[in-house]
Amino acid sequence: MAYSPLVRELIDAFRCLPGVGPKSAQRMTFALLQRDRNGAQRLARALEGAAEGVGECEQCRDLTEAPICALCRSDQRNHAVLCLVENPADIQALEEATDYRGLYFVLKGRLSPLDGIGPAELGLEVLATRFAQGVVREIILATNPTVEGEATAQYVAEMARDANIQVSRIAHGVPLGGDLEYVDSGTLSHAFAGRTHYG
Template identity: 55%
Template sequence: MKNNESLQALVDALKCLPGVGPKSALRLAYYLLQRDRKGAKHLSDTIADALERLGHCNLCNNFSEEPICSICKTASRDVETLCIVEMPTDLLMLEQTHSYKGLYFVLMGRLSPLDGIGPNDIHLSKLIKRIKESDIKEIILATNYTNEGNATAQYIKELLRDIPIKMSRIARGLPMGGELEYVDSGTLAQSLVDRKSI
């Protein structure tokens, strides 16, 4: 099998996808190589291109090809409201509700001591700088309703205690233990409308 090292490398690489174990990875690798080599080439090229061109917005951390993303640049958005989310997928889900017109800040994670993720790993100094240098008057904490998400929201609330700003947490229209990424947009829209001061 020595000359099939590249096949094994492909199988190992595919295992980085969520929900793909060794068996699925092997099936995917064989599918790409024997049934859709053109699609495989296109996939590898577009992944390389996305990795090359996509960085993070200097203001909100969302994915962006420019230093400032299109949401932060849109003049019609409400610049007095900042919604804090864990990941770019959460931002995307909130945008799809079409019920929020403010700005965002993406933490790129959540506090999780067991995984070694502490306050320094979720861009909190950048968040404070953003708040102090802007016209933001209200913050919506839209971290997930998981233990880590709740702890992160609580931590941010304490951190910003001395800054005169209105703070709210998205309402519990979301299922317990639920993640924003997997919630339907109606439920998510309602949780934004029903947000409460904390």
């Protein structure tokens, strides 16, 4: 009873955002209505525009409003190297952290048969087509180090080997600045087994 219908509707609508519960939704609603109506309208337009305009790149499945994304169109990038990631956000993380100059392929998920996510849902036939075209010479597997991410990496590695494409996997181990005593045992055993020659 205490909220008017438009206010109630906005609080409810905010709940679709990840990590936003009833209190946060209320706080966001009051903050926008009391102090930032322009921000509210800008957010409304941005949501409308993105929800209608953004699709996926035909080549790499990244989110983009163009048929082919800016990275895949760029002649500044090495089209012979692909980096396989689970999510669009991973591209941003890699672009910020590394000087990688190749292209990407976004799975938008990981193999998870129990959830009904198989090769088709991850666009692996699109990836197979690219392998068959003969431009790609190397693929870097940057899926997450979870059971499903590992299984996905294995699956794609086999596809790549069948197409005579060089395969590598990003390194997993103790993070920089990490303390052995506090690293989880899975990471530690992985780091130990995967030790490299030193000095």
